[in-house]
Amino acid sequence: MEVTLTHFLILSTLLFSLGIYGIVTRKNAIMVLMGLELILNASNINFIAFSRFGNFGLQGQLFALFVIVLAAAEAAIALAIVLNVYKTFVNVNVDEIDELRD
Amino acid sequence: MNIYDIIFYLFAAVTLLSAFFVVTTRNIVRAAFFLLFTFFGVAGIYVLLGADFVAIVQLIVYVGGILILLIFGVMITNKITQVDIKTGTIHTLPAAIGVGLFTGVIGAVILNTEWFEIKTDIPVSTLSTLGRMLINEYVLVFELLGILLLVALIGAASMARK
Numbered sequence: 642m643e644v645t646l647t648h649f650l651i652l653s654t655l656l657f658s659l660g661i662y663g664i665v666t667r668k669n670a671i672m673v674l675m676g677l678e679l680i681l682n683a684s685n686i687n688f689i690a691f692s693r694f695g696n697f698g699l700q701g702q703l704f705a706l707f708v709i710v711l712a713a714a715e716a717a718i719a720l721a722i723v724l725n726v727y728k729t730f731v732n733v734n735v736d737e738i739d740e741l742r743d
Numbered sequence: 744m745n746i747y748d749i750i751f752y753l754f755a756a757v758t759l760l761s762a763f764f765v766v767t768t769r770n771i772v773r774a775a776f777f778l779l780f781t782f783f784g785v786a787g788i789y790v791l792l793g794a795d796f797v798a799i800v801q802l803i804v805y806v807g808g809i810l811i812l813l814i815f816g817v818m819i820t821n822k823i824t825q826v827d828i829k830t831g832t833i834h835t836l837p838a839a840i841g842v843g844l845f846t847g848v849i850g851a852v853i854l855n856t857e858w859f860e861i862k863t864d865i866p867v868s869t870l871s872t873l874g875r876m877l878i879n880e881y882v883l884v885f886e887l888l889g890i891l892l893l894v895a896l897i898g899a900a901s902m903a904r905k
Contacts, residue, residue: 663766714895
């Protein structure tokens with residue numbers, strides 16, 4: 642079977658679903674971040690696949706680059722937040738940090 | 744089935760299998776290493792799609808930067824001295840059902856859509872075209888992203904320091 646646009650879209654759908662599953666089920670905040678990275682990669686595959694199989698020039702690849710830059714900024718900020726949460730609560734389990742709930 | 748298809752299935756299998764282990768393994772460090780293979784697989788997919796520069800950036804930024812940052816986060820926020828780098832999972836069954844339904848719906852939509860494909864000729868090296876686009880039409884986005892990255896990194900450093 643020849644590889645077409647559909648194959649790449651299915652691949653990115655599966656990657657996205659695995660990322661969602663990781664975000665929903667994981668307790669540790671860093672594992673939630675890893676799920677987020679999977680989702681961003683899935684979106685990038687979509688951008689580049691449509692850039693290859695549509696008549697848009699290279700704009701899809703450019704937006705994939707922008708997404709990578711945003712992912713880097715997001716990872717740095719999130720790690721700083723996780724570090725502060727660890728200093729305050731001594732663990733980083735997202736289901737145990739519920740101080741605001743009464 | 745020609746060589747292109749075989750390479751695609753190889754990279755897709757590497758990506759999906761290691762992504763599956765990332766979200767199921769209980770050991771955080773092991774998950775981080777499987778994430779490495781996922782990023783390599785996705786970089787291979789980019790090369791197959793003719794995006795050589797994006798693939799290199801993916802390797803440099805994700806594998807060299809974000810993954811190292813995540814591993815540092817794991818090392819700082821876990822008591823490495825006790826062997827307790829495990830993490831639990833919650834709500835696995837409802838999450839699996841929901842995600843399965845979601846995947847089914849999106850997959851059915853993708854499979855039933857008549858995609859209008861034009862296989863454009865990607866130049867052998869995309870670098871010069873991308874560079875020209877970055878300093879012509881997209882120069883405002885480029886500069887804004889630079890400022891955003893600077894502000895985010897300064898903010899992260901000052902938040903983590905105090």
